Amino acid sequence: MVGVSNCGETSSHRPEITDYEVRRELLRIPRKAGIARLDALAQAAEYLPISTATMRRAAELWAQARQQGQATAGDNTIDADMILAAQALTLGVPQVVIATTNVGHLSRFVQADDWQNIVP
Numbered sequence: 001m002v003g004v005s006n007c008g009e010t011s012s013h014r015p016e017i018t019d020y021e022v023r024r025e026l027l028r029i030p031r032k033a034g035i036a037r038l039d040a041l042a043q044a045a046e047y048l049p050i051s052t053a054t055m056r057r058a059a060e061l062w063a064q065a066r067q068q069g070q071a072t073a074g075d076n077t078i079d080a081d082m083i084l085a086a087q088a089l090t091l092g093v094p095q096v097v098i099a100t101t102n103v104g105h106l107s108r109f110v111q112a113d114d115w116q117n118i119v120p
Contacts, residue, residue: 014045017083048087057086061109072105085109 019038026034061082065071073079081102088096088110098106099115106112 012045013048014041015048015084015087016050017080017087019047021080050083050087051090053090054083054087057090058082061086065108070108081105082109 022038023035026038058079059082062079065082066075072081084098084100085106086109088098096110097118098110098112099118100106100112101114103112103114
């Protein structure tokens, strides 16, 4: 989830890349109830599709991380963390917080906090 604060209003967004990561595992297990809950989340959080600008920014972040010797995933992986960070950076709003269990990777590029610490 991505929390966005703009002009005093806070909203939650469900990034496409996080939907993909969660959904693929729920399909693999399989967990029909989990998929239903993920689908229901669409009612509570705005869906945030991946754009070309996001993917281009993700490529820049991926290269930057490797140039600094701080890769967040293997060289042959898509690296969802970089896509998620890029999506937050390309939203064009002043304050974005990513709710995650992977604060270490994401906080190098964008504000992130453990999802359990974020109060809606």
